Amino acid sequence: MWERSLVLSAPGKVILHGEHAVVHGKVALAVALNLRTFLRLRPCDDSRVCIHLPGVSVRRSWDISCLQDLQKGFTADFDESKSPSVEQLDTLREFAGIAAGATAPESLATLAFLYMCLAISAKYGDVPSVDILVWSELPTGAGLGSSAAYAVCLAAALLTACGAISCPLKDGESTARWTEEELTLINSWAFQGERVIHGNPSGVDNAVGTWGGALRYQSGKITPLKRVPTLRILLTNTKVPRSTKVLVAGVKEKILKFPAIMNPVLDSIDAISQECQSVLEAMPANPSPEYYPVLEELFDINQHQLNVIGVGHPSLDRLCRVTASHGLHSKLTGAGGGGCGITLLRPDTSPLAVEAAKRDLCACGFECWETNIGAPGVTLHSSSSLDAEVLQALSQS
Numbered sequence: 001m002w003e004r005s006l007v008l009s010a011p012g013k014v015i016l017h018g019e020h021a022v023v024h025g026k027v028a029l030a031v032a033l034n035l036r037t038f039l040r041l042r043p044c045d046d047s048r049v050c051i052h053l054p055g056v057s058v059r060r061s062w063d064i065s066c067l068q069d070l071q072k073g074f075t076a077d078f079d080e081s082k083s084p085s086v087e088q089l090d091t092l093r094e095f096a097g098i099a100a101g102a103t104a105p106e107s108l109a110t111l112a113f114l115y116m117c118l119a120i121s122a123k124y125g126d127v128p129s130v131d132i133l134v135w136s137e138l139p140t141g142a143g144l145g146s147s148a149a150y151a152v153c154l155a156a157a158l159l160t161a162c163g164a165i166s167c168p169l170k171d172g173e174s175t176a177r178w179t180e181e182e183l184t185l186i187n188s189w190a191f192q193g194e195r196v197i198h199g200n201p202s203g204v205d206n207a208v209g210t211w212g213g214a215l216r217y218q219s220g221k222i223t224p225l226k227r228v229p230t231l232r233i234l235l236t237n238t239k240v241p242r243s244t245k246v247l248v249a250g251v252k253e254k255i256l257k258f259p260a261i262m263n264p265v266l267d268s269i270d271a272i273s274q275e276c277q278s279v280l281e282a283m284p285a286n287p288s289p290e291y292y293p294v295l296e297e298l299f300d301i302n303q304h305q306l307n308v309i310g311v312g313h314p315s316l317d318r319l320c321r322v323t324a325s326h327g328l329h330s331k332l333t334g335a336g337g338g339g340c341g342i343t344l345l346r347p348d349t350s351p352l353a354v355e356a357a358k359r360d361l362c363a364c365g366f367e368c369w370e371t372n373i374g375a376p377g378v379t380l381h382s383s384s385s386l387d388a389e390v391l392q393a394l395s396q397s
């Protein structure tokens with residue numbers, strides 16, 4: 001029986017180049033963001049599993065014995081290398097009272113939790129009697145990898161509570177990280193959670209949530225980028241809602257309908273990611289302005305390509321126009337169709353110019369903020385290092 005409380009977190013991400021193309025085997029470059037999702041797990045002594053997800057208005061609890069019966073009813077194995085089967089997901093939907101095909105955030109979040117809880121406990125031990133609270137600094141469904149940060153937190157917490165990985169936090173430490181081998185296991189299970197939420201994810205988002213930093217991702221191969229300079233990025237949330245699952249499915253349909261037209265666009269996006277990687281790795285840690293024109297042009301070209309594959313949105317066109325009027329270059333990030341865009345700031349872009357661009361973006365109803373990139377991946381925290389009042393307020397919300 002699990003007897004410790006855990007608090008852990010995973011970062012969101014920004015994709016610099018390669019979103020959507022990465023689902024079809026091309027290269028993506030992605031960096032971890034300094035906005036995180038947090039999870040608190042506490043042992044529960046009433047033989048129940050409780051989840052509280054205030055970000056998507058979910059508060060549910062189940063008897064362990066019901067979850068165990070459900071688990072026994074599955075004929076197919078649960079494994080981190082196997083996709084959730086249609087039969088498993090249908091059974092879980094029926095159990096949780098979720099309509100077939102439901103894409104509402106609360107339905108997907110509940111389904112992902114149930115799948116991961118049953119799958120991980122079936123493979124590594126018993127269903128643990130725990131109470132789980134998840135909260136996030138990330139906007140949900142806006143292109144910043146909120147689903148992956150959620151799945152990474154769930155994977156790390158459930159694997160720890162089932163004894164499949166260690167609890168690396170020593171007395172007196174405020175944070176700790178797992179070993180490479182343990183991170184690989186967390187990443188594999190988080191990918192299964194992403195599969196429940198996205199349908200057909202590439203795995204780039206959960207890789208960044210797990211390892212953090214800056215990385216190149218292609219067909220499951222994760223390569224940390226060498227010497228990434230400190231980039232200044234302005235993030236803008238258009239607040240136009242969209243679903244990654246729907247957008248990814250739309251791109252697939254377009255490729256099937258017009259393969260001779262779409263495949264060269266994906267190849268060209270791949271070339272953009274490769275070119276961007278070469279430029280970033282050639283730049284010194286604190287780069288001078290002369291390196292920026294190429295990065296800016298790559299942003300412009302990639303934004304046009306993403307429009308061609310059908311994941312643009314008028315709000316994103318507007319974002320690009322507004323920043324261009326201040327001499328700044330932007331592109332959508334993540335799945336597109338609304339959500340967030342990123343704007344590259346040069347080291348010498350003056351605070352006044354940034355403020356002026358932000359003012360005009362806010363006047364469009366957008367929200368924007370300057371970010372740091374390259375944050376650490378999934379991390380265990382001592383409960384005392386997090387604000388007790390915040391935890392208390394969240395528990396009651």
Ligand SMILES: Nc1ncnc2c1ncn2[C@@H]1O[C@H](COP(=O)(O)OP(=O)(O)OP(=O)(O)O)[C@@H](O)[C@H]1O
Pocket residue numbers: 037053055056104105106107108109110134135136139140141142143144145146147148150197198205242243244245333334335336
């Ligand atoms: N804090 C959270 N608590 C519970 N579920 C969450 C939370 N954040 C995200 N989710 C789940 O993830 C879904 C959003 O995932 P989606 O992939 O559409 O957007 P995203 O991950 O924010 O953007 P992108 O995939 O483009 O980076 C929500 O519908 C919800 O099911």
Ligand SMILES: C[C@@](O)(CCO)CC(=O)[O-]
Pocket residue numbers: 015018019020021022023143145198200201202203204205244248334335
């Ligand atoms: C659109 C996409 O490329 C990125 C979503 O953040 C989907 C994926 O890679 O799974």
Ligand SMILES: [Mg+2]
Pocket residue numbers: 145146147148198205244
């Ligand atoms: Mg997502």
